Structure formats: C-alpha cells, structure tokens
Amino acid sequence: MDYEKHNEEVRKVWEAFNQGNPFRVPIVFNMNPRFYLLTPWLNEEGYTFEQYIKDPEIMLKVQLKFKKWVRLNVPQDMEMGYPKDNWGGVYVDLQNFYEAGWLGNNVVFPEGDVPYAAPLPREKLEEIIEGGIPHPLKDNWMGKGMEIFYYFKDRVREMDFEGIPVGEMVYPPGAGTDGPFTVAAALMGATKLCLALYEEPDFVHKLLNFITEATIVRIKAVWDLMGWSYPVQSWGFADDSIELISTQQYKEFVLPYHRRLVETFSKGGPNAIHLCGKVQRHLKTLKDELNIMTFDLGFPTDLGLARKELGPDVLLRGNLHPELLRSGSPEEIERETKRICESGVMEGGKWIFCEGNNVAPNTPLLNFSAMYNAGKKYGRYKKGDDLE
Numbered sequence: 001m002d003y004e005k006h007n008e009e010v011r012k013v014w015e016a017f018n019q020g021n022p023f024r025v026p027i028v029f030n031m032n033p034r035f036y037l038l039t040p041w042l043n044e045e046g047y048t049f050e051q052y053i054k055d056p057e058i059m060l061k062v063q064l065k066f067k068k069w070v071r072l073n074v075p076q077d078m079e080m081g082y083p084k085d086n087w088g089g090v091y092v093d094l095q096n097f098y099e100a101g102w103l104g105n106n107v108v109f110p111e112g113d114v115p116y117a118a119p120l121p122r123e124k125l126e127e128i129i130e131g132g133i134p135h136p137l138k139d140n141w142m143g144k145g146m147e148i149f150y151y152f153k154d155r156v157r158e159m160d161f162e163g164i165p166v167g168e169m170v171y172p173p174g175a176g177t178d179g180p181f182t183v184a185a186a187l188m189g190a191t192k193l194c195l196a197l198y199e200e201p202d203f204v205h206k207l208l209n210f211i212t213e214a215t216i217v218r219i220k221a222v223w224d225l226m227g228w229s230y231p232v233q234s235w236g237f238a239d240d241s242i243e244l245i246s247t248q249q250y251k252e253f254v255l256p257y258h259r260r261l262v263e264t265f266s267k268g269g270p271n272a273i274h275l276c277g278k279v280q281r282h283l284k285t286l287k288d289e290l291n292i293m294t295f296d297l298g299f300p301t302d303l304g305l306a307r308k309e310l311g312p313d314v315l316l317r318g319n320l321h322p323e324l325l326r327s328g329s330p331e332e333i334e335r336e337t338k339r340i341c342e343s344g345v346m347e348g349g350k351w352i353f354c355e356g357n358n359v360a361p362n363t364p365l366l367n368f369s370a371m372y373n374a375g376k377k378y379g380r381y382k383k384g385d386d387l388e
Helices: 003-018 049-054 056-073 098-103 122-131 140-156 180-188 190-199 201-226 240-244 247-265 280-290 303-310 322-327 330-341 365-378
Strands: 106-108 116-118 236-238 271-275 292-297 315-320 351-355
Touching: 049 056, 056 140, 098 140, 098 180, 098 201, 116 180, 122 180, 122 201, 180 190, 180 201, 180 240, 180 247, 190 201, 190 240, 201 247, 236 247, 240 271, 247 280, 271 280, 280 292, 280 303, 292 303, 303 315, 315 322, 315 330, 322 330, 322 365, 330 351, 330 365
Parallel strands: 236 271, 271 292, 292 315, 315 351
Antiparallel strands: 106 116
C-alpha cells in the first residue's frame, strides 16, 4: 500500500467530515489487543489473557506489536504506516472487568477467552455496599491498574519501539465507566439482576445508587490525579446491559443514575453513549432525556430506523455484524455494506461506518479490505474527483 497517498486521502476525508461537508463516509474498525491475544496466527508467542493482564511487560509488548500490525495491515480511515513522531503510547488494559473487580468481584481468566468478573452472592453484595466505597486509586483492581500505570510512565518515557518513541502515557485506568446497570449485572449476574427488578426493586435501587456514587468518586479521583477539570461540555459513557430491560424499566431504574452521572461530568452536552446491544427502543429517550447526540451502536440496531427516529443532526457509529466480517465472503460483506449505506443512515452526513461492535478475533485481512472498499464505493455523498 502507498501509505503516503492513503494518509492524504484520510486527511481529506476527516477534514470534510468535520466541516460538515463529507464526500464519503469515514470507515474505521474498533479493535483492541483482544484481537491479538485470541488470534493464533497473530499471537505467535501464545500469550494468554492472564499473562497479559498480570505482567506489564507482556501488556506493553502486545500493545506495541498490535499497534504496528494494525497500522501496516488494516485498511481504514486512520493514519497507516510507521508513525512519524511516536506510537501514541500504551495504556492500562483491564478490559471490561475493572469496575466490578474494583468493587469486589473475583476476576476469572477462562482459557481462550476474555477475563470477566464473576457474580457475587446476595449476602456479599450487601457486605460490599455496607463496607463503603473502596479507595479509588489503591484498592483491588484499581490499585493494580495504577501500579501498571506508574510502571508504564517510567518505562516508556525514554523507550523506542523499532526506532520510534513509544509516546507518553495519557490515560490512566478508571477514567470513564461502562455504566451502572452493566456494572450491576457484573456484580449480581444479569439474570438475577433482571429478576430483582420485580422481586427486590428497592435493593436494585440501593445497588445502583452505590455503584453510581462509587463511579463518581473514582472518576473524580482519576481526573484530579491527572489535573483534568470537570464538568466538561460533552461527556460520554456506556451501559450495554440496558438492552436487557424495557424503556419503562430504564426510566424507573436506570435513568436517574445516568442523569446523576451526566449532571456531574457534563455541562449539558451534546453527550455521547456506547451501546452494543439491542437498544433501538431506548435511543429516543436517551436523546431527549440526556442530550445524547452521538451513538456508538452494535449490529442489532437498524441504523436507517435510528436515523429516521433521531434526525439528521445525531452522529451515528456502526454497524456491520462482526461475525459476518469474520466469516462471511467478500461478496456477502459488500452486499451488506451496500444495504446499510442505502438504509437512510447517510442522511445529514453524520455517520461513521464501522463494525458493530468490535472486530472478532481471527477476522481475515481480506475481509477488512472487503468492508473498507465497499464502504468507499457505496458510502459516497458526492460524485467526481473528490480526492484530486
């Protein structure tokens, strides 16, 4: 690939998009070191997730090798090729277990899969709530994460990777949140949490209130440590597990805690949310109640319907099915890309095309190219020599 030519095109794509006058849809892939660790033809060392999480040197090595592989191989509207200045640093990667692990869950490392926080017995949850909020920077998995953070800060300060500086540490662990209902599902177990909405609604509120207060304490502590001011004008968060409940239940059990988070960290927005699952029914409520104007959406969402319901001014990200991207033929990927592009989602020019949501391990390079090329072909707003 002619990286210089590609990068110039990418610059023009994002410049036009950010100015509100796109000539085609930007196309990116959501990926993290999970792809490296669970893809045998890439993970030549055979590192496990447990080794990666518990050994900062392995975490450092995997992240840098993965950054290089993505930049040299995955076609997308991001800078490709070796970086001119630095690799963009590394980060403390505790996947999606860090919040529940900080609050007291045991973290399990299954063979050949991602780590997760094992649900706790009911009586243990009561003990955690009554015991108060853990120290936001020292206890449990936040303490382990901060140890890795400081190790990285010292390690990468003067470190090169293939002759190029690694770059400064920027983001510590715990600076955001996967959402109070999602954390509650990890702490309690999703099935038990959903049953408790009917059987123990007061306890659910007690648990969600505790999680929300703890989240605010932790994020404030991390931002204070970094010297970041808050609230900010626009703030983003996630809460994938709201796909498990109705909109009525969302308004009763979750919205008050989302509102508390948003009012703490946002000056009013426009705000953003990541939602992997089947959440179509919630989108209008989230926009109206929390001024969510950016939605990062998974494959179950109909993007054309979302555009129709939310209007042309909302930024949408998504949403080719990751399994189709992994196992489909290039022809199938092109047909589905064409369908999504023609669904109505392009109206208004505020759409970023990506898989929905996170590239599955073992996805072949040929399929990355199939999606990228199809997106460039069908995701055009203008005809002609737009890149000349």
